[in-house]
Amino acid sequence: MKKGRRRAVHAELVRESKDNPGYFRYNITIREKDGMEHIVPAYGKDMQDAIERLLWNERVGKVTKSKILAPSFAVFLLGIVSLSGMFAVIYNNSLWLAGGLGIVGVSLFLTSLVNTYLNKK
Numbered sequence: 001m002k003k004g005r006r007r008a009v010h011a012e013l014v015r016e017s018k019d020n021p022g023y024f025r026y027n028i029t030i031r032e033k034d035g036m037e038h039i040v041p042a043y044g045k046d047m048q049d050a051i052e053r054l055l056w057n058e059r060v061g062k063v064t065k066s067k068i069l070a071p072s073f074a075v076f077l078l079g080i081v082s083l084s085g086m087f088a089v090i091y092n093n094s095l096w097l098a099g100g101l102g103i104v105g106v107s108l109f110l111t112s113l114v115n116t117y118l119n120k121k
Helices: 047-064 069-091 095-118
Strands: 007-016 024-031 037-044
Touching: 007 047, 024 047, 037 047, 069 095
Parallel strands: none
Antiparallel strands: 007 024, 024 037
16 A cells, blocks of 8 residues: 555445435545555545545635734735835825725635635535
8 A cells, every 4th residue: 555645445325315305324444654544524425525524624624724824914904005004104105004904805705715615515
């Protein structure tokens, strides 16, 4: 067996989902990089769909658990507001400040769209 990758080594159909007709529950056996195996439940219309949903949830979990992302984004937005405020004072034109706040607003809107996309069910 190749080392260095997690693999789904076994999958079995358990039952049809009680809450969502047309979906099935599968037990997927995952072999970790160190050789340990554990069973993870996954739901999908077929086995491939269930495995894709399992991978999607793990990927989203890695991104949302990142501790450095939110503070660095906040510092970036504060930097934009600070720079636009400096340019507003230097050029004596409040449009610089309005532009900086507009960029922050658009950034927050796009962040909420990405967050909604990553946390979709």
